[in-house]
Amino acid sequence: MRVLILGGTGFVGRAVAEEAARRGDEVTLFNRGRRGGVPGAVSLVGDRLAPDGLDALGAGEWDAVVDTWSAQGEAVRRTAELLSGRAGQYTYVSSRSVYRWLAPPPLTEDTELVDADEPGYAGDKLRGERGAAAFGGPVLLARAGLILGPYEDVGRLPWWLNRMARGGPTLAPGPRDLPVQLIDVRDLAAFVLDAAARRLAGPYTVVSPPGHTSMGELLEAANEVTGGRALLRWTDPDAIVAAGVEPWTQLPIWFPPGPEHEFMNTGDVSKAVAAGLRCRPARETVADTWAWLRDAGVAPQRDDRPRVGLDPAVEAKLLGEQLQGEQLQGEQLRGEQ
Template structure:
């Protein structure tokens, strides 16, 4: 199989490239060539898809599968897809963020998405950009366009730092503010399972939109943090705390305490999406212990979360130690 990865140096893109190489495919990366090395056995083409003539290096190429993770202006997806229209299949890694509010728990692929356009040149709204990217891929490739609506993505290589923050925090040991309830269901997808689903379905010629994320309750906050303690071997004590005092202190779910979205929160649906279609198509998700353990071993090897390719400013995640200490002192005094 001949795989073209548009990008290939970020979290998901590098995982796609690695899996293509592992499968023995002929793998080509197309990007600006300013982030990350070229993996052994991978051919790299250079170009800036946002610049006039920036796709020239792709002209005349032949690929069975194209994977695109672009999250900027949709016009860039339309231009690339148009040039690559002779490829066998176009997989666009999108996001659950495309669903139009208000979004209800259990949202499925048939639900309405935010308004957008395939030729939109604006890049200031993530949801609109992803929705427009879907339109662009489908406009050119039709049923040969696979739309992978990912949710929370975890695993080795994560460049936002949600699971890495928890692992580093647990590794420091001591009392750890654990946001409850401990049995709160958590829905996510390991990047390697996302990658396998994307490439497998593309090879099979499957098109259309899929919520690619584990079943709701694949794990819980309790299981996730206990696995972090086990993986790091740290002397950490999880101090479970009800959501109400945490929220009253101004702590933001998802950002200050990554992964956590408490019951009743307006974005709780992000971890309660319908996944029947993806599982029926072949999605499988590995146990949380494997995701957490492999992520810790990767972190131990690389030392720190890598910068996000093409994004010099990274969203800061994780609770300030002083704020955590104050909450622990109030709700879990020694």
């Protein structure tokens, strides 16, 4: 295929570009030219927020367009309108954040969406979806869940990997068997390109099936690939929440059992699976991310997302309190005997 990727040098866009190049597709990237390109791809330079920023896309035809934009929806509308009639299919990489927060389960493509004027990331992604409709042809809305893998620029899995590499007693948010839904960025890329070749349209929730992995498998794999120096101390979620630790941001990937966890980790992805979605083992995602991180040295960080991770002092305090509780419990048991 002739594939145009709007972006193509960051996290998701780079994964799509590399997968398309691996398949032998003709790849064109359109971006601001601030990062290195992808070998074999043609690069067009432009700024979607500038008055004449789309001039480089004024000519050309493609079989598929992949758009990873996550800011103002108007930029998606203008681009989709410009490419109307010059491409076979348009994919907008959206997010399951467009579903109304804590909407009743099961979460499906028909779940109620956020309001059109919703501020922030969720609203921007919804407005991007609406803007993509200006393409006028088949538009696929890939509503991705938690995206992990090489080139991650949010910092969730890189933070855990670096924490494991530091070693020593390590706070592991429980319970150990807590299910996690995620999507390896390379599996997302493969799904998007396969769908584009078939000119699929409409919304698809793109994340692993429920129960694909767990916090235990993720953190134990992270510890293993980084050398096994961390001593995982599985900690009661109530104690973590009581200490004021923020799930998802201070402890990336994790939500304690409850409505938030259920919303994020029990989505119905049968539509995407029926359309060809395949998810690799989570351990492979962890190992490959660590290999990339060692080569990169420092993980990139998006400037439109907050930094994630737990302050070492807060972690040490929680671990100390947990140890004291275990010692006290042990003394009580010995006294009863």
